[in-house]
Amino acid sequence: MQYLADALANNRTLTMIDLSNNKIQDQGAHYLANALTENTTLTTLSLYNDQIGDQEGQHFANTLRNNTILTTLILSNNRIEDLGAQHIANALISNKTLITLSLQGNLIGNRGAHHLGNALTNNKTLITLNLQDNLIAAEGAQHLANALINNTTLTTLQLRGNGVGVKGTQHLANALTNNMALTTLNLRGNGIEVEGVQYLAVALTNNTTLTTLNLGYNGIRDSGAQYLANSLSSNTTLTTLDLGHNRIRDSGTQDLANSLSSNTTLTTLTLTHNRIGDEGAQHIANALKNNTTLTTLNLSRNEIQDQGVEHIANALTSNMVIHK
Structure with missing residues (x-):
C-alpha cells in the first residue's frame, strides 16, 4: 500500500481509484490519507469492505480537512463506529468539496448520527449521504432531522435498515415540512408502521421538493x-x-x-x-x-x-x- 500511496501523491492524471475488498487497515489507511493531502486530481475513492475502523477513519477525516479535490468517498461495509463518525463529521464542517459520502454498513449509532447532524448543519456542499444498514435509532434520526430543517444542499439521504421507528419518523416528517432541498429519502426497513406513515403523509401534503420515497418493509x-x-x-x-x-x-x-x-x-x-x-x-x-x-x-x-x-x-x- 505504501508504494501505491507514493504513486498517488505524485500522480497528476488519475481521477478515480477503487480499492474495495482489500485489507487496508490502519497502516495502509495512513499511507493513503497522507497521499491524498498531496494529490491534486483524485475525485473518487472507494474503500468498500476494507476493514477500516475508527482509527483509520480518523486518518481520512484529517485528509478531508485539507484535501480540496475529492468529491466522492465510499467507506461502506467497514467497522466505523460512533468515534470514527465523529472524526469524519468534524472534518465535514470545514470541507468544501465532498459531495457524496457513503458510510453504509458500518456500526454507527445515535452518537455518531448526532455528530453527523452537527456537520450537516454547517456543511454547504454535501449532496448525498448514505447511512444505510447502521445502528441509528429514533434519537439519531432526531439529530439528522434537526439538521435537515436548516440544511439547503443535501438532496439524498439513505437510511434503509436502521431502527428509526415511529418516533424517528415523526422527527424526519417534521423536517420534511420545512426542508426545501431533499429530493430522495430511503426509509426502507425501519419499523415505521402505520403511525409513522401518518406523520409522513401529513408532511407530504406540504413538502414541495421530495421526488423519491422508499417505504418498503415497514408494516x-x-x-x-x-x-x-x-x-x-x-x-x-x-x-x-x-x-x-x-x-x-x-x-x-x-x-x-x-x-x-x-x-x-x-x-x-x-x-x-x-x-x-x-x-x-x-x-x-x-x-x-x-x-x-x-x-x-x-x-x-x-x-x-x-x-x-x-x-x-x-x-x-x-x-x-x-x-x-
Missing part, C-alpha cells in the same frame, strides 16, 4: 396506505414511491388507486410482495384507465390471479403510458 398495511393515498391526492412533486413488502391488501390498494385518478406527478409505483388480490387489481385497472402519468407499476409477488390479470390487461388497451 404499513391498509391503514398506512390510506394515509399515503390521501396525501398523494394533493402532492404535486413525488414521482417515485416504493411500498413493497408492506402487507397491503385490497382495501389499501383501493385507496391508492383512487388517489391515482387525481394524482398527476407519480410515475413509478412499487407494490411488490404485498397481499393484493383480484379485487385490488380491479381498482388499479380502473385507475389506469384515467391516469396519464404513471409509467412504471410493479405488482409482482402478490395474490393476483387470472381475473385480476384480465382487469389490468383490459385497462392497458386504453392506457398508452404504462411501459413497465
